[in-house]
Amino acid sequence: MILAVAGGKGGVGKTTLAYNVAAALGAVVVDADLGMADLPGGRGPDLHDVLAGRADPIETLRAGPVEVVPCGRTLAGARACDLTRLESAIGRLERERGTVVLDCPAGRRSDAGVPLAVADASVLVASPRAFALADAVRTRELARELDAGLVGCVVNRVVEEPPTETIADALGAPVAVVPADPRVGRSVEDESPVVDAAPDSDAAVAVRDVARRVPS
Amino acid sequence: MQIRGTAGMDLAWTVEQDGGVSLVRCRVHNDEAVPRRIRLDSRLDGPVLPPRRAGVPEAGWDAGGVVVRLGPGASRAVGFAVPAEPTEPPVEVGSVTSDRESVQGSDEGDPFSGARSETPVLDAVRTLGDHRPPRDAVATVGNRREDGEKGETERDDGAGVDPISDGEAGDGGVAPTVVDEWLDAVADRVDRAERLTGADLGTATEVVEEADGLDGVSDLRRRIETDAERLRAVSDRTAALAARAESTDVPIEALERLA
Numbered sequence: 001m002i003l004a005v006a007g008g009k010g011g012v013g014k015t016t017l018a019y020n021v022a023a024a025l026g027a028v029v030v031d032a033d034l035g036m037a038d039l040p041g042g043r044g045p046d047l048h049d050v051l052a053g054r055a056d057p058i059e060t061l062r063a064g065p066v067e068v069v070p071c072g073r074t075l076a077g078a079r080a081c082d083l084t085r086l087e088s089a090i091g092r093l094e095r096e097r098g099t100v101v102l103d104c105p106a107g108r109r110s111d112a113g114v115p116l117a118v119a120d121a122s123v124l125v126a127s128p129r130a131f132a133l134a135d136a137v138r139t140r141e142l143a144r145e146l147d148a149g150l151v152g153c154v155v156n157r158v159v160e161e162p163p164t165e166t167i168a169d170a171l172g173a174p175v176a177v178v179p180a181d182p183r184v185g186r187s188v189e190d191e192s193p194v195v196d197a198a199p200d201s202d203a204a205v206a207v208r209d210v211a212r213r214v215p216s
Numbered sequence: 217m218q219i220r221g222t223a224g225m226d227l228a229w230t231v232e233q234d235g236g237v238s239l240v241r242c243r244v245h246n247d248e249a250v251p252r253r254i255r256l257d258s259r260l261d262g263p264v265l266p267p268r269r270a271g272v273p274e275a276g277w278d279a280g281g282v283v284v285r286l287g288p289g290a291s292r293a294v295g296f297a298v299p300a301e302p303t304e305p306p307v308e309v310g311s312v313t314s315d316r317e318s319v320q321g322s323d324e325g326d327p328f329s330g331a332r333s334e335t336p337v338l339d340a341v342r343t344l345g346d347h348r349p350p351r352d353a354v355a356t357v358g359n360r361r362e363d364g365e366k367g368e369t370e371r372d373d374g375a376g377v378d379p380i381s382d383g384e385a386g387d388g389g390v391a392p393t394v395v396d397e398w399l400d401a402v403a404d405r406v407d408r409a410e411r412l413t414g415a416d417l418g419t420a421t422e423v424v425e426e427a428d429g430l431d432g433v434s435d436l437r438r439r440i441e442t443d444a445e446r447l448r449a450v451s452d453r454t455a456a457l458a459a460r461a462e463s464t465d466v467p468i469e470a471l472e473r474l475a
Contacts, residue, residue, distance in 0.1 A: 045428070079348045087335065109344050
């Protein structure tokens with residue numbers, strides 16, 4: 001099972017959600033944001049090396065509460081990436097680890113599209129602002145064209161009760177609401193997924209809710 | 217333009233030669249009342265260079281030719297290049313099959329739909345914009361744009377700011393930072409390569425481990441080769457520049473008197 005966490009707009013919390021949903025699924029999370037990596041890095045080979053044909057995807061796995069495939073931080077590395085290698089690399093990880101979560105970049109260029117094309121299903125992340133929703137709708141169209149069935153969407157960092165029904169109507173998928181919670185915000189940096197650190201929090205409930213909808 | 221008709225189908229072509237490459241243009245027409253899938257094979261002695269988008273060949277192309285799908289009475293023009301001498305005819309029809317199943321629906325307007333892409337990944341790479349950051353944004357030796365502060369490196373007007381020493385004269389004998397960094401990196405690699413040259417098993421294992429395995433070592437070899445070339449080029453240029461610099465004589469006193 002390959003799940004893409006996408007959202008069109010940057011800064012809505014795709015990485016945080018990808019990391020936490022991966023924790024709930026017991027999955028590997030891959031930092032597929034080639035130009036602006038967010039998940040913790042490391043010293044070893046990373047996704048840039050894999051997409052440049054220099055490393056095997058399995059050697060990039062970085063142990064932790066959630067296994068991470070980090071992405072390089074250099075623009076030169078991003079430039080050298082051949083996106084057509086992504087499918088076989090992620091396929092390899094899926095065969096080894098079962099479930100793979102892809103943290104997708106913002107936008108609608110090929111670096112955002114190819115992970116969706118590789119994925120079996122997708123989750124969209126939006127912030128409660130109207131323009132973030134517009135981006136999420138566009139990304140949903142892209143996911144639909146590329147056959148990454150939408151299993152749900154997440155409205156992230158919610159302070160006031162959002163118009164969940166309107167959002168669900170616009171995106172055509174069930175909506176989970178993740179409240180603004182500092183434990184969620186810190187979870188990636190601290191490598192402490194909210195489903196472990198605060199299993200009873202509303203955020204953890206929402207993350208598990210999304211994870212449950214992912215077909216195994 | 218030459219035309220050849222085969223079994224309810226017309227194929228016309230032209231070949232041009234340009235710099236050792238033959239450019240083949242052809243037009244194929246389906247005379248039948250049924251949609252057909254037609255394979256065109258190159259007869260030239262070399263690999264077909266197909267049209268590409270974002271570095272990925274268009275759907276339907278391979279190293280030998282292309283498959284096009286034509287509706288009833290429809291025509292299609294295709295072109296490709298082959299690094300070889302032209303031959304006549306440059307293309308031939310490889311196979312023609314009827315393509316009944318994909319005629320309905322939205323495929324109608326898409327002549328390649330019969331050869332629709334092998335994978336959605338290639339489609340995505342082809343149709344969505346290029347993901348790569350522009351070359352100008354990427355740092356290379358001597359062109360460190362990425363850190364922002366060396367933005368003027370590319371200013372090559374000769375009289376402008378020296379990007380490396382920032383216009384300060386008189387730090388003779390000391391290599392500028394960028395050059396230093398580069399030379400240090402080269403020295404590291406040469407060090408490693410020297411340790412591998414005629415090394416015993418123990419040392420070799422150690423170095424291979426340091427270099428992240430055999431791939432790393434083959435990478436090292438490639439880079440060393442490039443390093444050697446660059447060093448040679450730089451040394452030639454610096455020697456020539458040093459000689460020219462030494463033979464100049466800026467007549468500052470004379471100029472001051474004139475001013």
